[in-house]
């Protein structure tokens with residue numbers, strides 16, 4: 001249908017790797033910030049409180065605000081941080097797999113629910129020092145909030161997202177107040193000190209910045225990593241030869257994960273607006289009009305990857321390149337943590353459960369942008 005395909009709702013779908021990559025890296029295409037959302041007027045999805053809040057969080061910011069926020073946290077998952085998280089995440093994986101093993105003694109168990117949706121929130125909890133008792137609440141709030149980031153959310157999804165936005169504001173607002181009362185060496189306390197300096201002592205502004213950071217990070221981590229953790233089990237199960245090869249060659253897990261991210265991207269699209277009237281791959285696009293970078297389509301672009309519909313964990317180089325973590329200034333800040341969790345979990349599953357198999361096709365929630373697998377039944381015999 002072409003590289004830039006008009007969609008019935010007035011936006012454009014970008015289908016190839018090069019066009020998506022260009023848009024993600026170009027200054028001519030901007031994130032949907034508060035000003036853009038305000039210009040869309042009232043009485044539509046962009047005016048919903050959930051949407052307005054997203055216009056103030058990292059992914060909705062443009063330079064210079066975006067640069068300020070990214071710089072304030074630096075390389076949050078640098079080597080040292082990932083090394084520190086390695087053992088706690090491994091212990092969390094072991095505990096979740098113990099629970100899975102127990103369930104599988106009685107027959108089928110839902111891997112998506114028992115493991116894939118638990119590990120991301122647990123990892124974020126370990127990193128941000130959150131109480132495990134809060135994980136179920138956080139999971140529910142992020143599942144609902146993310147509807148405002150969907151391609152075409154319904155009115156009832158927006159209502160759920162609005163309520164979840166309030167819930168997340170309460171939760172992370174209270175977290176910030178608690179770390180103010182008892183500052184420590186944890187990540188949130190450190191960010192508060194950074195933002196107190198940046199805001200030159202304006203505590204309310206610093207608190208708001210740290211709330212926006214923590215709130216958005218937890219949503220972005222949960223609603224993506226869970227899908228990767230489930231889809232890696234499902235995709236490998238569909239390719240038993242490659243699964244067996246990987247079991248004998250666990251040092252190849254990192255490459256296999258990149259192929260899983262390419263083949264079955266957890267986030268299928270992201271959206272940008274034209275900064276000015278422009279032309280993209282020969283198609284005129286007016287200022288403020290939207291383009292959706294179809295990540296999943298770009299990852300299957302035959303101009304980039306030979307035989308893109310074939311799943312092949314031994315791909316190398318440019319044929320393995322993908323946009324699963326985006327590109328340009330909004331490139332995923334949590335990619336390192338997602339890869340760490342997926343690596344530790346897949347390694348442990350391969351070693352502990354040589355006869356694990358998927359017993360029924362997965363059930364997906366009907367979401368397009370942030371996909372979500374709700375059920376992945378597995379058995380071990």
Ligand code: HEM
Pocket residue numbers: 024058059060070216217218220221222224225228265266267270271323324325326327329330331332333334335337338
């Ligand atoms: C497999 C797991 C993940 C996938 C597929 C994924 C995907 C993405 C994508 C596609 C973007 C770019 C969005 C855009 O350009 O509009 C992004 C940005 C982002 N991701 Fe991830 N992500 C994952 C895990 C995580 C984790 C674990 C965290 C947090 C710990 C995280 C935090 C973020 C944040 C904060 C942004 C916005 C960055 C910015 O705007 O500067 N993500 N992610």
